[in-house]
Amino acid sequence: MGEPATKEVLSLDELEAVAGLRTGRKHILSILVENKPGVLTRIAGLFARRGFNIDTLAVGPTDDPTVSRVTLTLDGALHPIDQVTKQLHKLVNVLKIRDLEPEETLARELALFKVSTDGAGRAEVMQICEIFRAKIVDVTKRSVICEVTGTCDKVDAFERLVRPFGLIEMARTGEIAISRGRSET
Amino acid sequence: MRAVDALMECLKAEGVDVVFGLPGGANLPTYDAFYDAGIRHILVRHEAGGGHAAEGYAKASGKVGVSLGTSGPGATNLVTPICDAMMDSVPVVFITGQVRTELLGTDGFQEADTIGITMPIVKHSFMIQHPLEIPRTVHEAFHVARTGRPGPVVVDIPQDLSRADIPYEPVSDVHLPGYQPTIDGNQKQIRLAAKALANSRRPVIYAGGGVVGANAGPELTELGLADKFPVTCTVMGLGGFPAPHEQWLGMLGMHGTRAANYAIDEADLIVGIGARFDDRITGKLSEFAPRAKFIHIDIDPAEISKNVPAHIPIVGDAKNIIPRLTAEYRALAPDPARLEEWWSRIRTWQERHPLHYEDSTDGEIKPQYMIQALYQATEGDAIVTSDVGQHQMWTAQYYHFNQPRRWINSGGLGTMGFGLPAAMGAKVGCPDKTVVCVSGDGSVQMNMQELATCAQEDIAIKVFIMNNGYLGMVRQWQELFWDKRYSQVETGQWPDFVKVAEAYGATGMRFEDKNTLVSDMKEALATEGPVLVDVRVTREENTYPMIPAGKAARDMVG
Numbered sequence: 001m002g003e004p005a006t007k008e009v010l011s012l013d014e015l016e017a018v019a020g021l022r023t024g025r026k027h028i029l030s031i032l033v034e035n036k037p038g039v040l041t042r043i044a045g046l047f048a049r050r051g052f053n054i055d056t057l058a059v060g061p062t063d064d065p066t067v068s069r070v071t072l073t074l075d076g077a078l079h080p081i082d083q084v085t086k087q088l089h090k091l092v093n094v095l096k097i098r099d100l101e102p103e104e105t106l107a108r109e110l111a112l113f114k115v116s117t118d119g120a121g122r123a124e125v126m127q128i129c130e131i132f133r134a135k136i137v138d139v140t141k142r143s144v145i146c147e148v149t150g151t152c153d154k155v156d157a158f159e160r161l162v163r164p165f166g167l168i169e170m171a172r173t174g175e176i177a178i179s180r181g182r183s184e185t
Numbered sequence: 186m187r188a189v190d191a192l193m194e195c196l197k198a199e200g201v202d203v204v205f206g207l208p209g210g211a212n213l214p215t216y217d218a219f220y221d222a223g224i225r226h227i228l229v230r231h232e233a234g235g236g237h238a239a240e241g242y243a244k245a246s247g248k249v250g251v252s253l254g255t256s257g258p259g260a261t262n263l264v265t266p267i268c269d270a271m272m273d274s275v276p277v278v279f280i281t282g283q284v285r286t287e288l289l290g291t292d293g294f295q296e297a298d299t300i301g302i303t304m305p306i307v308k309h310s311f312m313i314q315h316p317l318e319i320p321r322t323v324h325e326a327f328h329v330a331r332t333g334r335p336g337p338v339v340v341d342i343p344q345d346l347s348r349a350d351i352p353y354e355p356v357s358d359v360h361l362p363g364y365q366p367t368i369d370g371n372q373k374q375i376r377l378a379a380k381a382l383a384n385s386r387r388p389v390i391y392a393g394g395g396v397v398g399a400n401a402g403p404e405l406t407e408l409g410l411a412d413k414f415p416v417t418c419t420v421m422g423l424g425g426f427p428a429p430h431e432q433w434l435g436m437l438g439m440h441g442t443r444a445a446n447y448a449i450d451e452a453d454l455i456v457g458i459g460a461r462f463d464d465r466i467t468g469k470l471s472e473f474a475p476r477a478k479f480i481h482i483d484i485d486p487a488e489i490s491k492n493v494p495a496h497i498p499i500v501g502d503a504k505n506i507i508p509r510l511t512a513e514y515r516a517l518a519p520d521p522a523r524l525e526e527w528w529s530r531i532r533t534w535q536e537r538h539p540l541h542y543e544d545s546t547d548g549e550i551k552p553q554y555m556i557q558a559l560y561q562a563t564e565g566d567a568i569v570t571s572d573v574g575q576h577q578m579w580t581a582q583y584y585h586f587n588q589p590r591r592w593i594n595s596g597g598l599g600t601m602g603f604g605l606p607a608a609m610g611a612k613v614g615c616p617d618k619t620v621v622c623v624s625g626d627g628s629v630q631m632n633m634q635e636l637a638t639c640a641q642e643d644i645a646i647k648v649f650i651m652n653n654g655y656l657g658m659v660r661q662w663q664e665l666f667w668d669k670r671y672s673q674v675e676t677g678q679w680p681d682f683v684k685v686a687e688a689y690g691a692t693g694m695r696f697e698d699k700n701t702l703v704s705d706m707k708e709a710l711a712t713e714g715p716v717l718v719d720v721r722v723t724r725e726e727n728t729y730p731m732i733p734a735g736k737a738a739r740d741m742v743g
Contacts, residue, residue: 017494
């Protein structure tokens with residue numbers, strides 16, 4: 001392409017639009033926000049109004065009491081992520097947004113599964129827990145509660161395996177994430 | 186000092202000399218402070234009128250407008266102006282009263298969740314939680330409203346907190362770590378844009394309200410004249426480039442000129458500046474400017490590639506970027522002859538499809554002629570506000586705005602009822618200018634109560650109602666796209682606008698004869714105080730040309 005500020009010819013055909021693309025993969029956005037009332041409403045409202053669909057959402061404190069971290073996952077096949085982040089940046093209470101690179105990110109989710117052990121399944125469920133490094137945190141005659149930590153995919157896999165035993169209910173936190181290595185997320 | 190007195194000090198420190206508002210229970214302390222604060226307060230008759238007046242004031246003067254209302258209904262009446270200011274990026278600070286903190290959440294008398302209701306339509310909002318926050322928050326509100334992409338900011342103050350005693354110290358800085366708008370355009374991108382312009386053979390500059398908001402009209406003109414660039418503006422950008430001018434294509438979009446729309450359709454490079462590729466501009470998005478690459482200059486990064494993917498995005502203030510782009514372009518010294526073929530094509534469109542209408546042969550006033558007559562009567566030198574509908578489009582087409590901040594209308598939200606109070610605000614902001622409102626018989630009734638305000642405060646606006654006894658634009662759509670089934674669009678003979686004007690303490694006039702219209706208008710303009718003129722025009726006239734909704738520029742009709 002013709003270098004800027006030179007007489008070299010630039011063919012307009014060479015110009016490419018780069019924004020507005022759909023990546024087709026899951027994105028984890030780590031958003032630092034001011035810890036003020038209504039901030040979560042502003043984020044949720046923005047998503048609703050612009051038609052962006054949140055897959056999971058987790059909010060918690062950071063090491064700085066005036067700042068909270070919102071970890072949000074959404075589908076890059078449905079939304080142009082750059083438009084999502086640009087809209088989020090317009091919120092005055094949003095301090096920083098990172099679209100985390102999957103290979104440089106540690107993402108974890110906590111899930112609790114209440115599984116029926118009416119039949120003879122308890123031993124098997126315990127075996128599955130062992131494989132997944134899950135913990136049995138509650139036992140009754142007719143049920144167990146398993147606590148699983150891991151990536152979203154791991155929790156999904158665990159769910160698929162215990163469901164046939166009779167999944168009474170489950171609760172998942174949604175992923176939280178942090179970047180690998182020394183530098184801040 | 187009472188927090189409300191501190192509020193007054195903050196307003197003064199922000200250079201506020203006038204506010205528009207209406208008192209109520211929850212903002213009684215604020216109004217007590219206004220009693221001797223030395224700030225001009227204009228008592229409106231409806232909060233919506235005050236909100237639009239603050240917008241008109243801001244648009245005409247370039248300063249931040251201020252509008253006040255009480256809690257509950259006072260605040261909900263402000264919702265339309267807030268949304269309007271959001272859509273058109275108008276810097277206005279809205280200060281609402283709120284019920285006492287002990288009543289919050291109890292469905293107290295006149296309680297409404299103002300922050301919640303307005304959240305999707307504000308640039309930012311602040312709920313005061315401690316009286317000590319008030320001074321800093323007010324300054325932050327003005328800072329957010331004025332800077333970056335301007336917009337409305339709401340400050341909601343519970344009544345008990347506003348009464349509290351606080352130690353007041355002037356605030357000299359604001360602290361908003363999450364708010365840092367980009368002003369400086371990226372030099373490399375600006376150079377690339379200059380290069381693309383130098384290599385384009387069919388360029389069009391397309392400017393929007395952002396150019397007016399950035400006070401970058403002269404800079405835009407200079408860029409246009411740096412070569413023989415064809416220039417068009419959106420309805421919000423009119424006046425950004427001086428019309429008429431040989432490089433001026435007229436407005437683009439749904440009721441733009443064929444020359445402007447066809448030029449966009451065939452352009453190889455479009456420079457969008459302070460414009461957001463709204464559906465009224467693009468028509469059918471997939472067929473918008475199919476041959477063009479896009480340079481998009483905007484202060485709001487989220488506008489870039491929102492609707493139309495940009496090839497060369499430049500984020501920043503138009504006033505900062507345009508002169509640098511002009512300089513870079515001039516340094517490349519491209520051959521202007523390359524644009525000759527493009528211009529001969531554009532001239533063909535201009536000659537074949539000028540704006541036109543069939544004038545009456547008797548004395549009947551055609552609405553288009555009414556605007557031409559107004560242009561003559563004001564010598565093209567008035568601030569003109571409008572409401573929304575056919576009259577708005579005809580004014581945009583036939584009143585050739587040659588300076589920024591002369592054309593004030595509700596473009597994004599399309600708010601009927603905007604024009605009259607906006608004219609009131611514009612006149613307050615620019616008392617030495619002739620301020621005219623062109624309205625429709627439908628629109629004007631939506632905020633006509635402000636005529637009383639104008640009479641009381643001697644705000645000498647001249648309102649010309651284009652009266653066709655219809656909600657004209659809706660009637661036009663029903664005629665063209667709904668088999669002429671005129672459903673609920675006829676407004677008939679009511680009210681008698683001349684009597685209404687007199688009842689409000691304004692001068693009422695009625696014009697029905699084309700032959701004396703210009704001199705009649707001059708008389709109305711020369712009449713002291715507010716004037717409301719009922720101009721009877723052709724009843725079923727259509728606004729043309731037109732890109733039907735969802736169609737492409739090539740499908741223009743009329």
